[in-house]
Amino acid sequence: MALHRHAADDDSLQTRPQFAEHGETHPVPKNRLPERGMPASVAYEVVHDELLLDGSSRLNLATFVTTWMDREARDLMAECADKNMIDKDEYPQTAELERRCVGMLAELWHAPAHGHATGCSTTGSSEAAMLAGLALKWRWRDRRRAAGAPDDRPNMVMGANVQVCWEKFCRYFDVEARLVPVGPDATHLTAETAIAHCDDRTIGVVAVLGSTYDGSYEPVADIAAALDRLAASGGPDVPVHVDAASGGFVAPFLDPDLLWDFRLDRVASINASGHKYGLVYPGVGWAVWREPAALPEGLVFDVDYLGGHMPTFALNFSRPGAQVVAQYYSFLRLGRQGYRAVQQAARDTAGWLSDELVRRGPFRRVGAELGIPVVTVAVADGEPFDAYELSEALRARNWLLPAYPMPPALDDMSVLRVVVRNGFGRDLATMLAGAVHDEVAELRRRHGGQGARHRAGFHH
Numbered sequence: 536m537a538l539h540r541h542a543a544d545d546d547s548l549q550t551r552p553q554f555a556e557h558g559e560t561h562p563v564p565k566n567r568l569p570e571r572g573m574p575a576s577v578a579y580e581v582v583h584d585e586l587l588l589d590g591s592s593r594l595n596l597a598t599f600v601t602t603w604m605d606r607e608a609r610d611l612m613a614e615c616a617d618k619n620m621i622d623k624d625e626y627p628q629t630a631e632l633e634r635r636c637v638g639m640l641a642e643l644w645h646a647p648a649h650g651h652a653t654g655c656s657t658t659g660s661s662e663a664a665m666l667a668g669l670a671l672k673w674r675w676r677d678r679r680r681a682a683g684a685p686d687d688r689p690n691m692v693m694g695a696n697v698q699v700c701w702e703k704f705c706r707y708f709d710v711e712a713r714l715v716p717v718g719p720d721a722t723h724l725t726a727e728t729a730i731a732h733c734d735d736r737t738i739g740v741v742a743v744l745g746s747t748y749d750g751s752y753e754p755v756a757d758i759a760a761a762l763d764r765l766a767a768s769g770g771p772d773v774p775v776h777v778d779a780a781s782g783g784f785v786a787p788f789l790d791p792d793l794l795w796d797f798r799l800d801r802v803a804s805i806n807a808s809g810h811k812y813g814l815v816y817p818g819v820g821w822a823v824w825r826e827p828a829a830l831p832e833g834l835v836f837d838v839d840y841l842g843g844h845m846p847t848f849a850l851n852f853s854r855p856g857a858q859v860v861a862q863y864y865s866f867l868r869l870g871r872q873g874y875r876a877v878q879q880a881a882r883d884t885a886g887w888l889s890d891e892l893v894r895r896g897p898f899r900r901v902g903a904e905l906g907i908p909v910v911t912v913a914v915a916d917g918e919p920f921d922a923y924e925l926s927e928a929l930r931a932r933n934w935l936l937p938a939y940p941m942p943p944a945l946d947d948m949s950v951l952r953v954v955v956r957n958g959f960g961r962d963l964a965t966m967l968a969g970a971v972h973d974e975v976a977e978l979r980r981r982h983g984g985q986g987a988r989h990r991a992g993f994h995h
């Protein structure tokens with residue numbers, strides 16, 4: 536989490552007259568633990584009022600994270616807020632629901648029917664990435680030792696468009712991050728660029744199903760086939776991990792014929808964020824390995840469970856059980872049909888919004904047609920404003936739309952991105968398209984007309 540620096544000061548918050556005791560309101564110290572407490576209702580109001588300045592999560596089009604759930608789901612989460620996921624012995628039914636979720640995901644991602652796929656819940660895809668990366672590193676090390684080859688300086692191959700969790704994994708666990716540059720032809724990793732970066736020290740290739748930059752799916756099947764050929768020709772035998780943080784809950788429902796999952800023998804493990812298109816509030820993620828051999832035993836710790844032991848794989852110990860329960864709820868509540876309907880609605884909205892922005896201008900679409908429901912557009916050349924200025928202007932209308940540069944090699948291009956999620960339908964999209972249109976006109980007017988000012992350099 537954010538690293539906060541301590542500031543010693545006497546700042547205080549003022550409670551409102553309604554909460555006065557004996558006619559006096561008490562200042563509440565802001566940065567020190569108060570000496571005395573206050574009634575729950577007063578503390579509630581103080582905290583509640585502080586949070587008024589947070590943006591509205593539903594209008595936060597920057598986030599992939601679920602911002603709407605049924606009331607019943609929220610009730611269940613509140614009922615489970617006090618359950619610690621790690622206490623398998625005390626809360627065996629929560630553990631059982633986690634087991635069922637892993638089974639459902641293994642099946643959804645086509646794990647071999649009797650292959651004993653193994654998986655676990657995590658706090659999100661980032662933790663899942665650390666676990667999957669560690670499994671790859673340990674397997675590589677074991678193979679190297681068995682072959683009597685040096686096991687230092689491991690590397691991992693991935694596109695420069697990967698989410699930061701993979702750079703984090705590499706730095707924290709001492710693996711060289713081989714970031715493959717993306718280029719004008721593809722905004723993500725390709726089979727050719729992936730194998731060109733592999734060698735004997737490559738622990739794995741990470742393929743992303745749903746790039747965070749433009750939503751595009753990386754060609755997992757092509758990458759796997761190229762690695763098959765590399766191994767068959769005497770080159771290194773490199774496993775694939777699929778980072779399906781978003782796509783793991785989209786592709787199975789909307790693109791069932793796309794080969795990206797355990798149907799490809801080379802795919803050793805998959806992660807996904809339950810709290811993104813898995814339709815659960817933050818934080819829950821999932822990691823699944825195709826077979827026990829893909830997960831070295833040395834990484835597994837046992838906890839007590841019903842008089843015996845249960846194997847666990849996690850970075851943290853205590854963690855709330857509510858999100859896992861909510862994931863199981865969502866699976867039951869929606870079923871395959873429900874997930875398909877929700878994701879299709881999001882894809883339809885994204886398609887409509889993208890067309891509408893391009894039609895009304897001045898935007899051009901960035902990224903491939905196939906992917907997660909994300910709309911990424913660049914401001915056309917010759918405009919007197921850039922993506923950052925437009926993002927800023929839209930913020931004043933309560934719309935949170937991030938502007939950012941594309942990954943290295945394409946980073947002279949800045950884009951605006953809208954993540955279309957459950958709860959952002961055609962009505963809101965229509966309002967957003969109208970707001971963008973109005974702000975474009977306003978920015979042009981303020982700058983004295985189209986093309987009046989040469990576009991300033993970007994500040995990344």
Ligand SMILES: *Cc1c(COP(=O)(O)O)cnc(C)c1O
Pocket residue numbers: 599658659660661662698700743744745746747778779780781808820
């Ligand atoms: C969001 C995301 C992550 C990180 O996932 P968290 O669940 O937020 O930890 C990793 N990879 C991709 C492709 C993502 O979209």
